[in-house]
Amino acid sequence: MEDFKKCSDAAFCNRLMGSVDEGYMIDPASVKIAGSKLLCRVKNAEIPEVDLELTLTSYGSFIRLHVNEDASKGRFQVPGVLQKELTESESAWETSKAAAGYALLKLGSADIRLKYKPLELTVDIAGKPAIVFNGRHMFNFEHLRQKKEGDPEGWWEETFKSHVDSKPRGPEAISFDLTFPGFNHVYGIPEHATSLSLKSTVDLAENMTSEPYRLYNLDVFEYMADSPFGLYGSIPFMWAHRLGATVGAFWLNAAEMFIDVGKTDKETATNWVAESGVLDLFLLLGPSPHQVSEQYALVTGPSALPQYFALGYHQCRWNYRDEADVREVDANFDKFDIPYDVIWLDIEHTDGKRYFTWDQHLFPNPAKLQEDVAEHGRKMVTIIDPHIKRDPSYYIYQEAEKGKYFVADKDGKDFDGWCWPGSSSYLDMLNPAVREWWAGQFSLAKYKGSTPSLYVWNDMNEPSVFNGPEITMPKDNLHFGNVEHRALHNQNGQLFHLATAMGLEERGRAVYGSDGDRPFVLSRAFFAGSQTVGPIWTGDNTADWDHLRVSLSMIMSVGLAGLPFNGADVGGFFGNVDAELQTRWNQLATFYPFFRGHAHLDAKRREPWLFGDEATRRIRDAIRQRYILLPYIYTQFRHANTSGLPVMRPLWFDFPEEPATFAVDDEFMLGPALLAAPVLEAGAQSRAVYLPGAGPWYDAQTGALVKPDKAGALSVPVTMDDVPSYLRGGHIIPLRERARRSTAAAKNDPYTLLVTLDNKGQASGDLYLDDGSSFAYKRGMYAHRVFEYKDSALSSKALPGSPSRYGTDLVIERIIIVGLKHKAASYAAKNKETGQRYTVEKGPVAQKAGVAQEALIVRKPDLPVAGDWSLQISVTK
Known part of the structure; x- marks a missing residue:
């Protein structure tokens, strides 16, 4: 880790982290309140040059604090992340009062007090303090200035290792503190390989500090588990949760950032420092976890709805050698009866790391290969990285150089960095013309050898520069509009991700017409707004138990930060994995939002059938279970698409009033109805489980009622076949139980409804249906069904407000009911509309030999999945 900076190595962090300045104050004469806005000027008597414009805007359920110098100074403001509809959602202050020394504002249950001297903003929710801005007086705003003799060291030129940063604009950092009174747990600000509930980096009582959390997208080789060090993505979005309230803070800033966290029994205090940009801070007022997610989605957008196939199992490694290797792997999935949907090709498939090309010796007929894989209902993915080989005979380089599409160095020449192809240039995706040109490269006519069933993987887009400072791009490089790289570094990967997805969208419209084809593009780097583009993964992890465990908190943290479609490399990227770890990882990844096996070039082959017969059987079971759950998972992604809700989420998200859940990060919820407590220890023979809420909970395999102790705890014996998972009473889960080779092969399969009754004998759930691939759902071509079990009757109705314009002949062929209190000898089922009667019998929840007969099963009712009934x-006797 010596290649990477700490706070003490970054001049701006050294200057401002922990720095107190009580001189910032609001000019009372400048305060104006009109409609949804409060406007005023901020000054500092000790720094006469400071003259800042502060705007506080109301949006009904959240507020926005924006502070900047005069716009003519040209400080960078992150483009393209905020939703276009945001200004339309502004909501007038319900009451407002500007008085001597402060302004008082009211918004729903929130009371907001803006103190003038020193500047301080306090938000009370339901009468209790929830957020305080600058309560510890750590707000600093380094105004732009001219260089002069005697300026302090680090204001201008700065050196790290052998790299010199010219810093021509001088100091322009911003810092502030946010305090959360009454909160002991904060979450988010991914990406870090650490606990879900963020640990303190500051001991407030002893005035001692450790390394702060860092947000700076980097290519970190073999990252460590349990570290605050920044990794491949950055989303400056923090949650705070306590009994009765959940709030969030999002700073729209793409520059390098450090965040300190300090906790006492009474509060959590945080200190945020960024190298440049403006202060554009959104305070999300909740007060529930679901509402905070919804509010963040209003700001930066909800998650893109993925194609159905993208939720299946993906098989990848660096690298499948040639066409014969791909065909053999594809055939072996069928031979061993294991479903999968996508096979991936890493950098070695190209001609000398020239992206959009193929090695003609290894892949002489790539289109035919893709077509053959597609005949089995499967897709392929190729890697397309952002570094462009500096080769005058390479058409991508030729066109980009001619168009002046590359990032420039500080002297205005095309930046020359080192990556996989050797000497490389890097596309300037801040330029809309470059994004448009790049999108055009994915057309079938331009990308020779590609087909409509080929999708894309963006790696190394932090960007990774092997010979650059911290293995990335120099901060004084220049982008479109003369913007320094330091200002947009953390957004760089998202812009590349966006341009690639635009290309697949354009290709889809050209091939399929106006409804097109939803893009699938995986990215390693990410930023706020990446959720509107596509999935990410947690990067180059390691084949060990520590990385298995930390994957849970990493995936949940990224999901809380608004990006639910994410996962970790199953088995670990680096190193070799044994049968036990590989099995346990697949059993966990059954529930990952994104499920991909991947491995390093030097790792031993690890396809699912290579660990012995018993391991193969267990991994097959895990992957099949994933396919059984896909209707439920796809429905959860629809909720992410409409409301921003995370798919895999911490227990406290669904049980916010249970303090015992607040620090749990070795269990999780998949949607609202399924709890997983995976085995995370080698050689485990038992697993401690906590089941929140009043229950009931049912074993997901048997349907048996699970009875924890009064504290919600139980110890579960486990073998290698066991994956402790539990069904939450009161929910209905849609399933597809027939074993198929891929999602395409299951397209016409019927559904099963799994009904888990609560203590009142009731349950509810939903199922989202569309064509699984196009954008037709945006014009109402979908069905969203709501199921309810009440008074011993199960009903299906359209979700209120949904168009129900999606026609299908598919049916529900099986209904499983768990938790019936009446232990009758036999039951009957009758369609209340038609009078038709159906066979009812006792049976297992899972279709596996030896599983207890704990459920009531209605067989072959063949009820219309998209119809009312x-x-x-x-009870018959």
């Missing part, structure tokens, strides 16, 4: 269950 009601089914009455009654």
Whole structure:
């Protein structure tokens, strides 16, 4: 880790982290309140040059604090992340009062007090303090200035290792403190390989500090578990949660950032420092976890709805050698009866690391290969990285150089960095013309050898520069509009991701017409707004138990930060994995939002059938279970698409009133109805499990009622076949139980409804249906069904407000009901509309030999999955 900076190595962090300045104050005469806005000027008597414009805007359920110098100074403001509809959602202050020394504002249950001297903003929710801005007086705003003799060291030129940063604009950093009174847990600000509830980096009582959390997108080789060090992505979005309230803070800033966290029994205090940009801070007022997610989605956008196939199993490694290797792997999935949907090609498939090309010796007929894989209902993915080989005979380089599409160095020449192809240039994706040109490269006519079933993987887009400072791009490089790289570094990967997805969208419209084809583009680097583009993964992890464990908190943290479609390399990227770890990782990844096996070039082959017969059987079971759950998972992604809700989430998200859940990060919820407590220790023979809420909870395999102790705890014996997972009473989960080779092969399969009753004998759930691939859902071509079990009747109705314009002949062929209190000898089921009767019997929840007969099963009712109906269950004797 010596290649990377700490706070003490970054001049701006050294200057401002922990720095107190009580001189910033609001000019009372400048305060104006009109409609949704409060405007005023901020000054500092000790620094006469400071004259800042502060705007506080109301959006009904959240507020925005924006502070900047005069716009003519040209400080960078992050483009393209905020939703276009945001200004339309501004909401007038319900009451407002500007008085001597402060302004008082009210918004729903929130009371907001803006103190003038020194500047301080306090937000009370339901009468209790929840957020305080600058309560510890750590706000600093380094105004732009001219260089002069005697300026302090580090204001201008700065050196790290052998790299010199010219810093021509001088100091322009911003810092502030946010305090969360009454909160002991904060979450988010990914990406870090650490606990879900963020650990303190500052001991407030002892005035001692450790390394702060860093947000700076970097290519970190073999990152460590349990570290605050920044990794491949950055989202400056922090949650705070306590009994009765959940709030969030999002700073729209793409520059390098450090955040300190300090905790006492009474509060959590945080200190944020960024190298440049403006202060554009959104305070999300909740007060529930679901509402904070929804508010963040209003600001930066909800998650893109993925194609259905993208939720299946993906097989990847660096690298599948040639066409014969790909065909053999594809055939072996069928031979061993293991479903999968996508096979991936890493950098070695190209001609000398020239992206959009193929090695003609190894892949002489790539289109035919893709077509053959597609005949099995499967897709392929190729890697397309942002570094462009500096080769005058390479058409991509030729066109980009001619168009002046590359990032420039500080002297205005095309930047020359080192990456996989050797000497490379880097596309300037801040330039809209470059994004448009790049998108055009994915057309079938331009990308020779590609087909409509080929999708894309963006790696190394932090950007990774092997000979650059911290293995990335120099900060004084220049982008479109003369913007320094330091200002947009953390957004760089998102812009590249966006341009690639634009290309696949354009290709989809050209091939399929106006409804097109939803893009699938995986990215390693990410920023706020990446959720509107596509999935990410947690980067180059290691084949060990520590990385298995930390994957849970990493995936949940990224999901809380608004990016639910993410996962970790199954088995670990670096190193070799044994059968036990590989099995346990697949059993966990059954529930990952993104499920991909991947491995390093030097790692031993690890396809699912290479660990012995018993391991193969267990991994097959895990992957099949994933496919059974896909209707439920796809429905959860629809909720992410409409409301920003995370798919895999911490227990406290669904049980916010249970303090015992607040620090749990070795269990999680998949949607609202399924809890998983995966085995995370080698050689484990038991697993401690906590089940929140009043229950009931049911074993996901048997349907048996699970009875924890009064504290919600139980110890579960486990073998290598066991994956402790539990069904939450009161929910209905849609499934598809037939074993198929891929999602395409299951397209016409019927559905199963799994009904888990609560203590009142009731349950509810939903199922989202569309064509699984196009954008037709945006014009109402979908069905969203709501199921309810009440008074011994199961009914299906359209979600209120949904168009129900998606026609399908698919049916529900099986209904499983768990938790019936009446232990009758037999039951009957009757369609209340038609009077038709159906066979009812006792049976297992899972279709596996030896599983207890704990459920009531209605077989072959063949009810229309997208139609209205009601089914009455009654006791016959």
